[in-house]
Each structure stands twice: as C-alpha cells, then as structure tokens.
Amino acid sequence: MDNPSLLELRDVTYHYSGQSQGIFEQLSLTIAHHQRTAILGHNGSGKSTLFLLMTGLYPVDRGAIVWQGNPLDYQRQTLKQWRQNVGLAFQNPEHQLVAGTVAEDISYGLCNLKLSKPEIGYRVEQAIADFQLTEIAHTPLHHLSLGQKRRVALAGVMVLNPQLLLLDEPTAYLDPQQGQTLLQELHKIEQKGTTIAIATHNLDFAYQWADWFIILNQGKLILEGDAQTVFSQQQLLTEIGLGIPTLWEAWHSLPPSFRPQVRQIPRTLKEWKSIFNQSPFP
Numbered sequence: 001m002d003n004p005s006l007l008e009l010r011d012v013t014y015h016y017s018g019q020s021q022g023i024f025e026q027l028s029l030t031i032a033h034h035q036r037t038a039i040l041g042h043n044g045s046g047k048s049t050l051f052l053l054m055t056g057l058y059p060v061d062r063g064a065i066v067w068q069g070n071p072l073d074y075q076r077q078t079l080k081q082w083r084q085n086v087g088l089a090f091q092n093p094e095h096q097l098v099a100g101t102v103a104e105d106i107s108y109g110l111c112n113l114k115l116s117k118p119e120i121g122y123r124v125e126q127a128i129a130d131f132q133l134t135e136i137a138h139t140p141l142h143h144l145s146l147g148q149k150r151r152v153a154l155a156g157v158m159v160l161n162p163q164l165l166l167l168d169e170p171t172a173y174l175d176p177q178q179g180q181t182l183l184q185e186l187h188k189i190e191q192k193g194t195t196i197a198i199a200t201h202n203l204d205f206a207y208q209w210a211d212w213f214i215i216l217n218q219g220k221l222i223l224e225g226d227a228q229t230v231f232s233q234q235q236l237l238t239e240i241g242l243g244i245p246t247l248w249e250a251w252h253s254l255p256p257s258f259r260p261q262v263r264q265i266p267r268t269l270k271e272w273k274s275i276f277n278q279s280p281f282p
C-alpha cells in the first residue's frame with residue numbers, strides 16, 4: 001500500500017450492548033487515498049459494523065478512528081463534517097431511503113445541510129443525470145425495483161460529494177447486467193475524485209474491481225494485500241470458508257505451459273479472452 005492513509009482504525013475495540021464478547025478487539029486497519037479497497041469476509045465477520053464505526057454512526061469503545069492523520073471525536077461539529085467526508089450506502093437500500101419520490105430523497109441530505117434552493121436544485125439534477133434516474137425522478141420510491149432503489153440510495157450519498165464512499169454489499173439484489181452497470185458507476189465516482197471501499201463476500205466482484213484486499217474473520221484482520229499476496233493464500237481462505245475468485249482458480253488450474261507470460265493475472269472474462277487471443281494455446 002503506497003498511497004497515504006485516508007481513514008484509519010487504530011486499536012479499535014467495539015461491542016454491541018448486552019453482549020459480553022466484543023466484535024472487534026484492538027482492530028487496526030487503513031483505507032488508503034485513491035486505492036480500491038475490498039473488505040472481504042463471510043456473514044457475521046463484522047463488515048457492516050466496521051462501516052458503521054467508520055462513519056461515526058457507532059462510537060468506538062476504545063481506540064480511535066483517524067481521518068487523514070487526525071483522530072476524530074464524537075462532538076456535534078466533528079460528526080457533521082465526518083458524515084460529509086464519509087458516505088455510506090447500506091446493504092439494503094430500503095434502510096436508507098426516507099422521502100416520497102426519487103428527487104425528494106436525493107435532496108434530503110442537501111436540505112439538512114441548509115444549502116440554498118438553487119444549489120440544491122442544481123446538485124439534485126446533476127445526480128439524477130449521473131445515475132440515469134431522469135425517467136423515474138418523480139416516481140414514488142415504493143414503485144421502484146430493489147435495483148432502482150439501490151441506484152437512488154447511491155445517488156443520495158454521492159450528491160453530498162463525500163471524499164470516501166463505503167459500499168456495504170453493493171452487489172446484493174443485482175443481476176449480472178446490473179453488476180456491470182455498478183462497475184461503470186464506480187468508475188465514474190472514482191473519476192470525480194472519491195475513494196471507494198466495498199465490504200462484500202462476493203469474491204468475483206471484488207477481484208474484478210479492487211486493488212487492495214482486507215480479509216476479516218470473526219472480527220479479526222487475518223490477511224491483507226494485493227490480489228497476488230491475498231489469493232495465493234488459498235488454504236487459509238478455504239479454511240475460513242471464503243475461498244478464492246473463480247478466474248484466479250481457473251488460471252491456476254491451467255497447466256503452467258498453457259499460461260502465457262502476463263503482467264497481471266486476468267481480472268475479467270474480457271481480459272482472459274484478450275490474453276488467449278494474443279497467445280494461442282501451444
């Protein structure tokens with residue numbers, strides 16, 4: 001990881017009230033500036049809780065959340081700025097949508113910031129266009145499909161211009177076509193300068209998109225690094241029930257003499273096809 005730290009957990013301990021055992025005990029990890037980070041772990045490993053701590057929605061028991069080198073406190077003013085800097089899209093968009101129609105929902109956070117009416121109007125229009133929501137801008141939210149709701153929820157987060165976007169299980173409820181659309185949306189968001197981190201157990205999606213992988217198991221960071229560092233630990237990943245990405249496995253199942261020399265093992269079917277078109281099987 002060469003990029004500077006954007007958000008960091010330093011020795012964070014957290015437990016849910018009423019539970020004797022903590023979810024996290026002195027957990028430390030870093031989300032680096034402009035690095036595509038995927039936090040991987042199976043159900044219950046603590047991914048959603050981690051994101052709720054990272055946005056300040058849950059206060060840590062001990063340790064600190066550090067933003068660009070500065071430990072954060074939970075004072076009103078800090079929290080207000082924190083929530084502008086770090087946007088969170090929940091796994092279930094229905095937990096995020098609050099207003100009557102698409103446009104009203106997207107404007108909700110801007111109204112809370114008490115921006116002027118023209119500024120709100122301009123930014124909502126822009127978000128509606130960016131997320132291809134024009135046709136449904138005035139549709140009641142309860143008429144939308146889950147996939148559409150996910151796009152509206154994401155637009156409602158991005159309209160606030162966060163520096164860091166956290167996406168919890170972004171591929172839940174999406175078909176493969178919508179998964180491709182999501183990749184394009186992430187690309188556009190990155191181009192506007194926002195760093196993105198996702199939490200998922202969808203290894204294939206994470207492998208296609210991310211540069212840096214953090215593996216959580218039962219609240220512990222057990223492995224992190226680039227694709228090569230992480231997915232070469234197949235035995236460990238299998239032991240914790242996570243496994244390895246399909247394309248990684250397929251590549252390593254080929255006899256070595258069938259594998260062309262490449263700078264990077266293919267991340268997508270498109271890359272896979274282009275490698276084998278250029279280097280036919282012997």
Ligand SMILES: Nc1ncnc2c1ncn2[C@@H]1O[C@H](COP(=O)(O)OP(=O)(O)OP(=O)(O)O)[C@@H](O)[C@H]1O
Pocket residue numbers: 016019023041042043044045046047048049050201
């Ligand atoms: N509100 C809560 N109260 C008590 N325990 C909770 C609460 N929310 C989550 N937990 C527990 O905390 C642990 C971590 O849950 P969390 O939802 O953070 O994991 P996850 O990796 O996001 O799982 P999933 O992939 O299923 O969303 C689990 O054991 C879960 O039962």
